[in-house]
Structures are given as structure tokens and as C-alpha cells.
Amino acid sequence: QSVLTQPPSVSEAPRQRVTISCSGSSSNIGNNAVNWYQQLPGKAPKLLIYYDDLLPSGVSDRFSGSKSGTSASLAISGLQSEDEADYYCAAWDDRLNGPVFGGGTKLTVL
Amino acid sequence: QVQLQESGPGLVKPSQTLSLTCTVSGGSISSGSYYWSWIRQPAGKGLEWIGRIYTSGSTNYNPSLKSRVTISVDTSKNQFSLKLSSVTAADTAVYYCARAPMNGDYFDYWGQGTLVTVSS
Numbered sequence: 363q364s365v366l367t368q369p370p371s372v373s374e375a376p377r378q379r380v381t382i383s384c385s386g387s388s389s390n391i392g393n394n395a396v397n398w399y400q401q402l403p404g405k406a407p408k409l410l411i412y413y414d415d416l417l418p419s420g421v422s423d424r425f426s427g428s429k430s431g432t433s434a435s436l437a438i439s440g441l442q443s444e445d446e447a448d449y450y451c452a453a454w455d456d457r458l459n460g461p462v463f464g465g466g467t468k469l470t471v472l
Numbered sequence: 473q474v475q476l477q478e479s480g481p482g483l484v485k486p487s488q489t490l491s492l493t494c495t496v497s498g499g500s501i502s503s504g505s506y507y508w509s510w511i512r513q514p515a516g517k518g519l520e521w522i523g524r525i526y527t528s529g530s531t532n533y534n535p536s537l538k539s540r541v542t543i544s545v546d547t548s549k550n551q552f553s554l555k556l557s558s559v560t561a562a563d564t565a566v567y568y569c570a571r572a573p574m575n576g577d578y579f580d581y582w583g584q585g586t587l588v589t590v591s592s
Contacts, residue, residue, distance in 0.1 A: 465518045
């Protein structure tokens with residue numbers, strides 16, 4: 363069971379907008395930055411969002427992140443078939459003294 | 473462009489020690505600006521952080537694995553390594569090495585991953 367809680371799956375039609383939630387606690391999301399990773403099938407995870415809402419160079423601005431209290435969200439607008447992937451949230455956990463991950467959310471573009 | 477590449481046996485017998493190496497190219501592991509981590513992912517499951525090392529040799533380990541894990545660094549070869557002892561089938565997973573900036577807790581570069589199966 364993962365420390366951070368994500369919905370197992372979400373789905374939406376092309377060109378629409380979808381959000382993925384990530385719930386934690388005061389020892390992780392509530393006190394530290396949230397990062398998001400995209401994992402395409404059979405590939406390594408790729409950094410998508412860091413420090414709650416920053417995009418690494420080369421990441422499309424269709425992706426955005428936000429955080430409030432002990433929860434965070436990833437939004438993807440203008441959905442494309444290439445966005446089909448697993449998405450993971452992560453944050454440093456002060457009790458673990460290390461990073462913790464969500465269980466991952468599988469995005470299906472209908 | 474920094475690249476990380478995992479290497480090591482793909483099959484390990486139960487109770488033995490899993491050993492993997494991550495070779496870093498396109499940048500020096502000795503730069504002093506990064507932590508170097510191991511992360512694993514069982515098939516169809518989520519990601520689990522195993523531990524990390526700084527170029528000074530200081531380490532942090534996941535408490536759930538701490539008694540079985542050793543991470544070391546060889547700056548002369550631009551490599552860092554993972555040893556996981558007393559493995560069981562539950563340790564079967566894809567193992568990734570990854571880099572994190574010292575001033576951030578995010579992983580900006582990952583290796584492609586290597587599958588390690590624990591089986592007799």
C-alpha cells in the first residue's frame with residue numbers, strides 16, 4: 363500500500379481535460395514539494411512536474427500541477443493519445459526521511 | 473546530456489545477494505551537486521525508493537529495506553552500486569537508478585531500468 367493515494371485509473375476523450383489527484387499527510391505533501399512522473403508503457407518514469415507546479419524544460423505546457431494542504435493535482439489539457447501512460451505523484455516524507463510515491467494512475471484516452 | 477545505465481545479473485537465487493551497478497555518462501558523479509538513488513518497481517505495481525548516496529559516501533536508506541541494503545559509489549569509474557541481501561521472490565522487480573539535485577527531492581534523470589528476477 364502506497365503512502366500517497368491516487369485513483370487507480372482515469373479516462374477522458376481526446377482534446378478534453380483531466381485531473382489526477384494525490385492525497386498525502388502533513389509529513390509529506392503537507393510539508394514538502396510534490397513531483398509528478400509520467401511512465402509510458404515499458405519505459406522508465408520521466409519527470410513531468412517538480413516543486414508542485416514547475417515544468418522541466420521540454421515538457422508540454424498542457425501539463426500543470428497544483429497543491430493545497432495535504433493534496434495535490436495534476437491536470438492535463440488538450441488530451442492526446444500519446445498521453446496514455448501511468449502517472450505517479452511523489453513527495454519527500456519527513457518520517458521516512460526519503461521520497462514516497464503514489465500507487466500510480468493509469469490514464470486512458472478514449 | 474546525462475545518461476544512467478543499470479547493469480547486473482537478471483536472475484538471482486533466493487537468499488542470495490542482488491548486485492547492480494549504475495554507470496553515469498555525460499556528467500561527473502563527483503560534481504557534488506546530486507544524490508544518486510535506486511528505485512524499484514515490481515511488475516504491475518508502483519515505485520519504491522530503496523536508498524541514495526552522495527559522492528561523499530553518505531547514505532540514506534528506506535527503513536523497510538535498510539537491514540538488507542548497501543549502496544556504494546566508485547567515483548573513479550563514475551558508478552554507484554546497489555547490494556540487496558537475502559533476497560526473496562518479493563524482491564523481483566525492475567530496478568532503476570536515478571539522479572536527484574541536492575536542492576530538490578525530485579528525480580530528473582533515470583536509467584532505463586533492469587529486470588531482476590529472484591528464482592531458483
